[in-house]
Amino acid sequence: MWLEIFLALVLGVVIYWFVSRDKEETLPIEYGWWGPGTTPTTGEDESIRPFKVETSDEEIDDLHWRIDKTRLSRPLEDSCFHYGFNSNYLKKVISYWRNEFDWKKQVEILNRYPHFKTKIEGLDIHFIHVKPPKMPAGRIPKPLMLVHGWPGTFYEFYKIIPLLTDPKSHGLSDEHVFEVICPSIPGYGFSEASSKKGLNSVATARIFYKLMLRLDFQEFYVQGGDWGSLICTNIAQMVPSHVKGLHLNMAFVMKNSFFLTLMLGRRFQGFLGCTETDIERLFPFKEKVLNSIVRESGYMHIQSTKPDTVGCALNDSPVGLAAYILEKFSTWTNSDFRNLEDGGLERKFSLDDLLTNIMLYWTTGTIVSSQRFYKENLGQGINVHKHEQMKVHVPTGFAAFPCELLHAPEKVVRSKFPKLLSYSYMPRGGHFAAFEEPELLAQDIRKFVGLVERQ
Numbered sequence: 342m343w344l345e346i347f348l349a350l351v352l353g354v355v356i357y358w359f360v361s362r363d364k365e366e367t368l369p370i371e372y373g374w375w376g377p378g379t380t381p382t383t384g385e386d387e388s389i390r391p392f393k394v395e396t397s398d399e400e401i402d403d404l405h406w407r408i409d410k411t412r413l414s415r416p417l418e419d420s421c422f423h424y425g426f427n428s429n430y431l432k433k434v435i436s437y438w439r440n441e442f443d444w445k446k447q448v449e450i451l452n453r454y455p456h457f458k459t460k461i462e463g464l465d466i467h468f469i470h471v472k473p474p475k476m477p478a479g480r481i482p483k484p485l486m487l488v489h490g491w492p493g494t495f496y497e498f499y500k501i502i503p504l505l506t507d508p509k510s511h512g513l514s515d516e517h518v519f520e521v522i523c524p525s526i527p528g529y530g531f532s533e534a535s536s537k538k539g540l541n542s543v544a545t546a547r548i549f550y551k552l553m554l555r556l557d558f559q560e561f562y563v564q565g566g567d568w569g570s571l572i573c574t575n576i577a578q579m580v581p582s583h584v585k586g587l588h589l590n591m592a593f594v595m596k597n598s599f600f601l602t603l604m605l606g607r608r609f610q611g612f613l614g615c616t617e618t619d620i621e622r623l624f625p626f627k628e629k630v631l632n633s634i635v636r637e638s639g640y641m642h643i644q645s646t647k648p649d650t651v652g653c654a655l656n657d658s659p660v661g662l663a664a665y666i667l668e669k670f671s672t673w674t675n676s677d678f679r680n681l682e683d684g685g686l687e688r689k690f691s692l693d694d695l696l697t698n699i700m701l702y703w704t705t706g707t708i709v710s711s712q713r714f715y716k717e718n719l720g721q722g723i724n725v726h727k728h729e730q731m732k733v734h735v736p737t738g739f740a741a742f743p744c745e746l747l748h749a750p751e752k753v754v755r756s757k758f759p760k761l762l763s764y765s766y767m768p769r770g771g772h773f774a775a776f777e778e779p780e781l782l783a784q785d786i787r788k789f790v791g792l793v794e795r796q
Contacts, residue, residue, distance in 0.1 A: 365581075365732075365734045366578075366731050366732075367578060367579060367580070367581060368543060368546075368575060368578045368579040368727065368728055368731070369579075370547060370550075370579055370580070371547070372462070373462050373539075373540070373544050373547070374462055374463045374537075375462050375463045375464050375527065375535035375536060375537055375540050375544070376462075376463025376464060376533075376536055377463075377536040378536075380463075385460055385461070385462075385463075386460050387459065387460070387555060388459065388460075389457050389458075389459045389555065389556075390457060390458050390459065391455070391456070391457055392456040392457055392458045392467060392531065393452055393456060394448050394451045394452050394456065394531075395448065396444055396445060396448050396704065400704060401444055401445075404444075404659055404703070405439060407658065407659050407660075408435060408438060408439045408659060408660060409439070411435060411658075411660045413428045413431065413432070413660075414428060415428065416428045416429055421679060421680050421681055421682050421684075422668070422671055422672065422678065422679040422680070422681065422682075422684040423679055423680075425664070425668055426664040426665075426667060426668045426671075426684065427682050427683070427684065428664075429682060430682055430683040430684060430686075431660070431663075431664055433683075434663060434667070434692065434696075435660055435663075437692050437696075438659075438663070438692075438696055442692070442693065442696050444700060447693065447696075447697045447700070450499075450697075451496065451697070453499075454469045454470075454471050454499070454502065455469060455470055455471065456468070456469050456531075457469070457470055458531070459552065459555060461548045461551050461552060461555075462544075462547075462548055462551075463536075464527050464532065464533040464534075464535065464548070465532065465533040466524060466525070466527065466532050466533070466548060466552060467495075467524065467525040467530060467531035467532045468495075468522055468523060468524035468525065468552065469495055469521075469522070469523045470520075470521075470522050470556070471502050471506050471520070471521045471522075471523075472506065472520050473506045473507060473518050473519070473520060474506070474507050474510075475507075476518060477515055477518075480518070482506075482518045482519055482520035483517060483518065483519050483520065483561075483562060483585075483790065484519070484520050484522065484553070484556075484558040484560075484561040484562065485505065485519040485520065485521050485522070485561065485562045485563070485564060485786075486521075486522045486523070486524070486549065486553060486561060486562070486563045486564070486573070487501075487502075487521060487522070487523045487564050487565065487569070487775070488523075488524065488526070488549065488563065488564070488565035488568075488569030488570075488572050488573055489523070489525075489526065489529070489565070489566075489567070489568075489569050490526075490565070490566055490567020490568035490569045490570070490591075491529075491567060491568055491711055491712070491714065491715075492665075492666040492669055492670075492698075492702070492711070493567065493698065493773060493776065494525065494529060494530050494698055494701045494702070495523040495524070495525050495530065496694075496697055496698055496701060497698070497773060497775050497776040498521070498523050498775050500775070500776070500779040501775045501779035501782060501783050502521050502523075504779060504780065504783035505518075505519040505521055505783055505786070505787075506518065506519055506520070506521055508783075508787075513783075513784075513787070514787075516787075516791070517787045517790050517791065517794075519562075522552070522553070522556065522558075524549055524552060526545055526568060526569075526572070526711070526714065527540055527545060527548065527710075528540070528707055528710030528711050528713060528714060529702075529707055529710070529711045529714075530701045530702070530705050530707060531701075531705060534707065534710035534713075535710070535713075538717070539717060540714075540717055541714070541717040541718045541726075542568065542571045542572050542575050542714075542718055542728075543575050543579070543726070543728060545572050545575075546572050546573075546575035546576040546578075546579055547579065549572065549576060550576050550579060550580055550583070553583070559583060560583055560584075560585050561583065561584065561585060562584070562585050562586045562587075562588065562790060562793075563576055563577065563584055563586075563587055563588070564587075564588040564589070564590075564786060565589060565590075565591075566589065566590040566591045566772065566773075566774055566775070567591055567772065568714060568718075570589045570590065570591040570592060570593065571593050571718070573587055573589065574587065574589070574592075574593065574728070574733055575728055577733045577734075577735045577737075578728055578731050578733055581733075581734055581735045584735045585735075585736070585793060586735065586736045586737070586738065586762075586789060586790060586793040587733065587735050587736070587737045587738070587758070588737070588738040588739075588740070588785070588786050588789050588790075589737070589738070589739050589740070590739070590740045590741075590742060590745070590774040590782065591745060591746075591749075591772070592739065592749045592753075592754050592757065592758070593729070594749060594753055594754065594756065594757045595723060595724050595729045595730075614750065614751070614752035615750055615752070616750070616751075618766050619748065619750040619751075622743060622748040623748055623750075630747065633676060633746070633747070634747070636672075637672060637673070637676075637746060640665075640669075641715060641719070644712040644713075644715035644716065645715040645716055645718075645719040645720055646716070646720065648709060648712035648713050648715060648716050649709055649712075649713075651712070652708055652709030652712055653709075655708045655709075656706055656708050656709055659699075659703050662699060662702060662703055662708055663696070663699050666698070666699055666702065667684075667686060667695055667699070668684070669772075670686060670690060670695060670773065671684030671685055671686050672684070673744075673746060673771055673772035673773065674689050674690075674744060674771040674772065674773060674777060675689075675744045675771055676744065689777050690776065690777075694776070732756075732757055732758070732759055733757060733758045733759075733760075734759065734760060735760060736760050736762050736792075736793045736796070737754075737758040737760055737761045737762065738761075738762055738763040738764075738765075738785065738786070738788075738789030738792070739751075739754050739758070739761060739763070739764045739765070740765050740767050740774065740781075740782060740785045741764065741765065741766050741767060742767045742769075742770040742771055742772075742774050742778070743766075743767065743768070743769060743770065743771075744769075744770060744771030744772070745771060745772055746772055751764040762789060762792045762793065762796075763785075763788060763789045763792055765785050765788070767781055767785070768781070769781070770782075
């Protein structure tokens with residue numbers, strides 16, 4: 342009898358191991374058509390066309406007219422950024438935007454890197470493609486796709502690109518030299534918005550994968566934060582044989598173990614694999630996690646349910662758009678900045694850089710389509726998509742910036758990315774890593790790629 346029980350237990354363990362072990366699943370490569378009308382019967386134009394950012398006096402005059410018509414409300418006394426963007430400081434931003442900001446000069450800066458467009462699944466996809474100015478003899482650059490999120494743009498990467506494509510000129514080793522591709526998510530900036538419902542991160546991942554193939558890259562690295570981290574993760578889940586390495590500065594991990602670690606990490610620190618740094622970044626739990634999520638996620642509820650409603654106001658008012666977006670560049674950079682009347686915005690960014698990002702939304706009229714990305718990805722709920730439960734079986738690097746919206750301990754990241762080669766506690770920086778701390782992020786990417794290449 343005992344033998345039968347023992348054998349049954351062993352058999353049960355074996356069956357459980359086979360059922361529960363990691364399965365290297367891949368996301369199916371499907372097909373979509375996101376342009377207007379029905380899918381054409383003829384083949385798609387696969388040409389890659391040069392593109393140039395342009396502006397006009399009429400565009401600037403219209404912006405100035407709208408700024409001049411701004412009607413502001415008075416902030417509460419001593420409210421700082423606790424109620425949102427403080428309108429006292431907004432007056433300074435408006436004045437600079439109206440009287441000193443030189444959009445034509447910023448357009449010249451945008452055009453320093455080569456821009457292109459190409460049609461994929463019915464949409465004109467915009468990207469910049471930066472090749473190294475020089476390469477060591479006998480070497481070829483490593484292709485690297487950088488993907489932005491919301492409310493950012495491809496412009497977030499302008500300061501990190503030279504550190505990756507021309508490292509020696511910036512005091513870095515030329516051991517790793519990259520050829521950088523930065524696409525705009527469909528519906529953001531110069532990438533055409535979908536005409537149909539359903540264009541989510543998986544569809545975007547497929548489009549960006551097709552872009553890399555069109556550029557003749559069979560193997561490449563990908564890096565992203567915010568939506569970019571999810572899109573890059575989906576690319577790795579879809580075509581793992583084509584992704585040499587995945588580097589992230591934010592992780593979408595929806596496993597129960599994540600929330601268990603968050604709640605119990607301080608009490609069962611050793612058992613749950615939490616370090617002292619993890620504890621410092623996650624506790625007190627109520628303030629650093631619960632209150633923070635409630636305080637910073639209101640926009641997400643709006644954009645995941647009815648993005649077009651608030652979009653009507655933001656697409657009509659440049660100042661409203663600036664306040665809505667720039668508030669994120671305050672508190673997502675450092676949550677303590679909400680205690681400052683100016684939101685600490687100019688501690689990490691220049692007004693020229695911040696307003697250039699705003700102008701990429703304003704001049705293209707893409708705030709509504711960019712917000713719809715939340716509806717497409719979160720509108721059906723959390724943990725309802727296949728990719729959310731899938732692990733990622735490509736070499737992965739993770740940079741944990743201390744002021745990120747929600748800290749993810751190494752053990753939590755590894756639960757979704759079992760081939761995690763590097764996990765770095767970054768010394769400073771928040772959500773917009775490439776924009777805030779390009780040197781730190783570039784160094785971590787280079788470190789990770791070095792580990793991949795030495796495997």
